[in-house]
Structure formats: C-alpha cells, structure tokens
Amino acid sequence: MNPTQEHNERIAKMTFATVYPHYVTKVEKKNRTKEELHQVITWLTSFDEATIQKLIDEKVTFETFFQKATINPNAHLIIGLICGYRIxxxxxxxxxxxxxLDKLVDELAKGKKMEKILRS
Structure with missing residues (x-):
C-alpha cells in the first residue's frame, strides 16, 4: 500500500515542532530519554542538538527539515511496517x-538496543 498524493502533501506541510513533543512523550513513557531520542534523530539526519532545537524553534515543515538533513547512508536498512505502510x-x-524517523522512534520506545536501532 502506497500513500496518496494528498497524504504525502500533508506530511510535507506538517511541522517538525508539532510532532517532536509526541516523540518525546512516546519514548519517555517507555523509560527512554530525550537524549536517546536526539541520538536517533542525529543518526538519521546528522543534526546536532543545537540544530534540532533551532529547527523546532523555527517551526520548519518536515519538507524543510529533511531538505536540510544529510541522511545517514545506512538509512536504507530501516525496513518494516509503520503506520500501516511498508517503508x-x-x-x-x-x-x-x-x-x-517514525520507525526509529517506535523502535526506541519498544526498548530495542541502541546499536540495533542505529543499524550498527
């Protein structure tokens, strides 16, 4: 199943700042830390702590967020089902x-070991 064009456009326009608190809540509920969340975000995007915060403060869309990112060369190893879609x-x-990114946050919240999440 592939997302529709409308679905893709809605995701592109969504701001990272509105989704980020949900990521934090999800991982902290499962006894993981905000620092671990940032480690996962950094692995995927190459953003450091200050850049992550700046992008949140600027309320950038996911489109801008990923345009500015340098995606980890091992990101292709992230496979499986998330939100009803096979990545x-x-x-x-x-x-x-x-x-x-959703899948990595999900794996973190499910208690996977960091080296497995970061595909190392």
Missing amino acids: EEIENELTKQVRC
Missing part, C-alpha cells in the same frame, strides 16, 4: 524519510 515500498522520498 521499503514507499515511493515518495520525503514520506519515506518521515516514516523512517
């Missing part, structure tokens, strides 16, 4: 990147 089958690159 490796998503054709829209931005939607795929957002779903990869």
Whole structure:
C-alpha cells in the first residue's frame, strides 16, 4: 500500500515542532530519554542538538527539515511496517524519510538496543 498524493502533501506541510513533543512523550513513557531520542534523530539526519532545537524553534515543515538533513547512508536498512505502510515500498522520498524517523522512534520506545536501532 502506497500513500496518496494528498497524504504525502500533508506530511510535507506538517511541522517538525508539532510532532517532536509526541516523540518525546512516546519514548519517555517507555523509560527512554530525550537524549536517546536526539541520538536517533542525529543518526538519521546528522543534526546536532543545537540544530534540532533551532529547527523546532523555527517551526520548519518536515519538507524543510529533511531538505536540510544529510541522511545517514545506512538509512536504507530501516525496513518494516509503520503506520500501516511498508517503508521499503514507499515511493515518495520525503514520506519515506518521515516514516523512517517514525520507525526509529517506535523502535526506541519498544526498548530495542541502541546499536540495533542505529543499524550498527
């Protein structure tokens, strides 16, 4: 199943700042830390702590967020189902990147070991 064009556009326009608190809540509820969340975000995007905060403060869209990112060369190893979509089958690159981030946050919240999450 592939997301519709409307779905892709909605994701592109969504701001990282509105989703970020949900990521924090999700991982902290499962006894993981904000620092671990940032480690996962940094692994995928190459953003440091200050850049993550700046992008939140600027309320950038996911489109801008991922345009500024340098995606980890091992990101292609992120596969599986998230939000009803199989990541490796998503054709829209931005939607795929957002779903990869969602998958990493999900794995963190599920208690996976960091080295497995970071595909090392």
